[in-house]
Amino acid sequence: QGADVEVLYTKEHGIVPNTKQDSTRAVVELIEKAVRSGNKKIVFAPGTYHFYPEMAHEAYTFISNNDEGLKRVVFPLFGANNIEIDGQGADFVFHGGINPFILQDSANITLRNFSIDFYRAFHSEGKILAVGDGYMDLHIPEIFPFRINAAGILEFLAADDIRPSKIEKNIKLERRLTTKKAEEYAFKRMLEYDPETRATPYMAGDLHSGHWLSAKKLEGHRNIRIFHPVLKGTVGNIMTFSSKYRRFPGFVVSDSSEVLLDNITIYHAGGMGVLGQRCHNFTMQNSKVTPSEGRIISATADATHFNNCTGKVALINNLFENQQDDATNIHGIYAMFYELLDEHTAYIKTMHPQQWGFDFIDVGDEMELVHGKSLRTYGTNTIQSVTRINKEINLVRFDKPIDSRIKPGDSISEIRDYPFVHIKGNTIRRNRARGMLLNCRGKTIVEDNYFHVPGAALLFEGDAVNWYEQGGVTDVTIRNNVFDNSLFSVWGKAIIDVDAGIEKAFQAEVRYNKNILIENNTFNVFDERLILDIFSVENLRFTNNTINKTTAFPERELTTEPFFRVKHSDNVIIADDNKFVGFD
Amino acid sequence: QGADVEVLYTKEHGIVPNTKQDSTRAVVELIEKAVRSGNKKIVFAPGTYHFYPEMAHEAYTFISNNDEGLKRVVFPLFGANNIEIDGQGADFVFHGGINPFILQDSANITLRNFSIDFYRAFHSEGKILAVGDGYMDLHIPEIFPFRINAAGILEFLAADDIRPSKIEKNIKLERRLTTKKAEEYAFKRMLEYDPETRATPYMAGDLHSGHWLSAKKLEGHRNIRIFHPVLKGTVGNIMTFSSKYRRFPGFVVSDSSEVLLDNITIYHAGGMGVLGQRCHNFTMQNSKVTPSEGRIISATADATHFNNCTGKVALINNLFENQQDDATNIHGIYAMFYELLDEHTAYIKTMHPQQWGFDFIDVGDEMELVHGKSLRTYGTNTIQSVTRINKEINLVRFDKPIDSRIKPGDSISEIRDYPFVHIKGNTIRRNRARGMLLNCRGKTIVEDNYFHVPGAALLFEGDAVNWYEQGGVTDVTIRNNVFDNSLFSVWGKAIIDVDAGIEKAFQAEVRYNKNILIENNTFNVFDERLILDIFSVENLRFTNNTINKTTAFPERELTTEPFFRVKHSDNVIIADDNKFVGFD
């Protein structure tokens, strides 16, 4: 970067803010032009820009932990080198089923100083008017279009925001598209929020409503009654309908290196805010995931999420709030031995549908061969050849004979330059589920963060039976954080929690997570539930932390000893220097 | 063909009939091997073969009038030359979301002597037990799995027919896949059938139920009550739930030439039985589209359908029955002038979602420029360059200036070697909707066929406002056919019908369909409704036909003159030599 970088001002390329016009084509063409030569800084004028799917770039994309598909992309950074996009405070508003940013096979990419939002969110919300036996009454604001169809079923709809054009509106065609577009706004479950705290209420969890509900109109504009035995909630609270799909994450960063997101605001994403996969050296700093005016939800899934990355993953001085899943999850991927063909070859299957198409087995890669149920590593082997059968299955030949203990159903994962994970100075609050999932074998430092989350604030996961996410930390420092009245709901057993998918029979023998130092943190807690719950861990030191008693929420009955539970672990030290303040 | 053709016997390639094993991988590999060298005849041993998606070939495919997507293909004939597949009577059974045959860029392909079926149909059926105000009681046979979920909504499900493997069943993963797979079995509307006649009942039409219905279990195994104000039907009849999607057509033939289907039975397809697009010289003969034991529906859409084909389309001596749409539709495609950029260039948009991705505008192609609302051709122009923006939109540059009368919303279509259409000796019966849609400008001969269909037996369509199908016949002979008590329901106004999408204001001036000879046919009719209803036609002769009065169905009140209606047409002759037998 530096002297060789040419600056392109968008206003000189027909890209004008603060009109209702569609800027998509002009932006795609400017990006494509910049990518062809590289070494460009693209500078937007401040103001609001609108983007529609019709004129966007198209590419089939597999996005780990989100939904694959043929995407319409506004900022297609494919094969880009040394590109900076400076929004200068611009607001990018996306209309309909459209993907804001996809980076693929790119290097030295900086995105800064802009926001992204969707005109119509992919989730929906309503205000609770009344609750009864098997029903709930809601007021649905205008910004969440819906209809109750002739079958008496609630359907959320796209907004009536078709691309400005000179074509006469064709009613028949529009009707066909209305039905098609409505699929994007389908829901899968429900969750309540308190408009005062802007968080999920004490002990509120997901309502497993399924995708469709019987409903009827009530008196009053946009007031409806929905029916389901699981419905419960508090009048005045906000009921959210969680998005069924994750088709439109905000920033997808694939197979790219040296990527910086700086001063970005993600008001909404139809999926994760940021998804990094197989990328090297990624930093997000001074950024926000936060809902826009009138909504309680920001991203419809995790704020950020990283799969099989290397080098560094840094999250510095960000605000992650109101996303409908964790603030981050940094892990690898397990795939399964599906069929063993001979001593050297096997069909390997990626198991989770949102991992299908995830290409991570390459010639020369060193892999660990893993007993699926225990997550015990038998040893390593190197890839001699790989043939993709389809997005689920690869035919893989190994250099050495496959360990004879491997059986169909066991797993494989990539040994790699596990990234240095640096999570510093972030605020994580008011989201659904957990704070951060630490599943990376590289050095991991979590410091100076503030957590106010309904589930576990920090979770060590990893399993090869359900999510197929490779975890197992080896060097973690958790220091100088404030864990503020977290774990006030159902997503987790402790503020710092281990939930590795090791079958019970094997937990005594396996040490999956190792070398964890928890020091100098503040835990504000409203009861004596678990601060730390671990199993199959080796070397953990909990020292010099302060635990303050609060009255933020009602105390709950204990089902364990207070504060700490340690099972099947070696060398775990809960030091005497921890301070407990305000307990009887 | 001939001396150079090598014969490959499947049994010598590990493909064994009459086991429960999955033959997919072995078949894909044999096909791929045969395609690499060409000039092969693949001979199956008689018996039943099973195919599952896991090990199938994968390709993203745009299939006109069906649903695009990333497909799993068992017989991937991509770039194949001189390949014959002889099933010797084999039965190919497909499990789950899988595409049997896709031919792409292939030549000299013969498929013969086998059947295709799906273990679980993509539609569902039930027996009507009772009907009341706003509800219907059904018994759903075992072969159509379903559940009524906790919200009280009916969901049809995939069969429990996962691929045989050595992997332990994982309940959590299976549950996730169950929900995902269930989407393939969604419905969009309902239609009744009479188990005695095996056809739709007199005057029965689609019930526009939408995709979801409230339901509850009743006493009795697999007996349910569904709720919707449109429900009506006769106790004892079969109610069918029409498939929402068309993702799994039986045979897709794209950009291929000299293709013969001979003695093929299509018991089921999740979409059309055969879809030909941009192909040259296609013949289907001695074949059947017919439901398998226990089902009333065969293909869930048209039996056959051809878009922008050239050379010849021949349908000879086939049985097309119980498919949920027309027996055939042979047409071209209109696309729309979306934005005019300058004298020579425009954005062209394909309008119907099931035409998206249809590539038909190529450099050097001669195109007609068409006034959308009247279907009047302004003239022709030639393509100088074309740039695909995405599956909907191409940037097109023309050799000559674009006709100044062209406005955004007008259309474009390819002038080509319109095929000779030969439809001879077929039986078309018991399907939903119409018999055959004749929308081809090449010589069209329809002879020696038997029609017993609920709608129009022959329809001349074409429009650039709704379906965007290019029609406008120029040379049609309809002779020696039996039209047997057709038009007994709602799909059409006459047995031979014109329904071109010409706006009323332009019908007087346009002559869209031309040169139609209807001679020596037998029309068995149960009332005096229209045999022929035409507008905007030039040169039609209806001669030497016999019209017999039957008592097959109750007579209906007339809303037109009897038998013939001719509007806005020139040189239409209803000759004196037609015989009317049995009328008062």
Ligand SMILES: [Ca+2]
């Ligand atoms: Ca062409």
